Amino acid sequence: MPTTSHTTSTSRVPLSADQGYVAPIDTSRPTKKRICGISSGVFILLCLLAFFIAILVVVAGVFGSMLAKQSAEILDLKSTSPTKTSDADANGSSTATAAAATTTWVTVTDWDFIGCYEDGDERVFSGNISVIQNQTNKLCALACDGFDYFGTQYGDQCYCSKTPPKTAAPAWNCDMHCAGAPNSEICGGYYFLSAWKKKSS
Structure with a gap:
């Protein structure tokens, strides 16, 4: 029965007669890079x-x-936020007001800016409410002729009131520019009023 010979991939290093025999090098295994x-x-x-x-x-x-x-x-x-003080109204209840709040970027004839105030779903200024597309604080003041207070909010909303706002808020909450004066006037914020009071005659 014929025999089958198996060969492996080996190589021999040729040597001279006096160097003897060197084991074959197995080249079947790949070297790691x-x-x-x-x-x-x-x-x-x-x-x-x-x-x-x-x-x-x-x-x-x-x-x-x-x-x-x-x-x-x-x-x-x-550094420019209003401070809170407490004043008693005619009924003896206490309301918070923002003292010494001023603006340097706009003036409204016959009105004083009194600060930034919180608003809510039950509006603080509910005497008259309007949306003015090109709103400025002056236009809202005109819309609130006959009222003692007005406030601008959300850039284009105008609110009028006979009674003062209640809860003063830090100035940075009123951070939305007026629709009609985007580079020079602030008109409240999201549920925050830029509030004004009519000057005493």
Whole structure:
């Protein structure tokens, strides 16, 4: 019965007669590729890790800059925010008012700006309510002729009242520009009134 011979991929190093025999080198096993002394798989993982770390550093820098800017704006607004004082009305109940609140960006004849005030679903100024497309504080004052108080809100809303507002709020809550004066006037905020009081004659 014929025999089958099996051969393996080997190579012999030719030697001279006096050097003897050297074991064959097995070339059937692939050698691992190495980059900078480490395996290619580990090198790829390190590259991906470095990439994600770089992204995190960039994102952290952007958010840090945004937070610093926001903090500076809040501090600036705090320096001009109204303070609360308590005055008793004719019925003896106490209402909070904003003392020494002034504006440097607009004046309304016969009216004094008294500060930023909280509003709600049950409107603080409910005497007359209107939406003015090109609203300014002066236009709202005209719409509230005959009332003692008016307030602008949400950029284009105008509210009139015979009674004063109740709860003063920090100035930065009134941060929406007037629809008719987007670069120079503030007309309240979201559920916050820029409130005005008619000057005493």
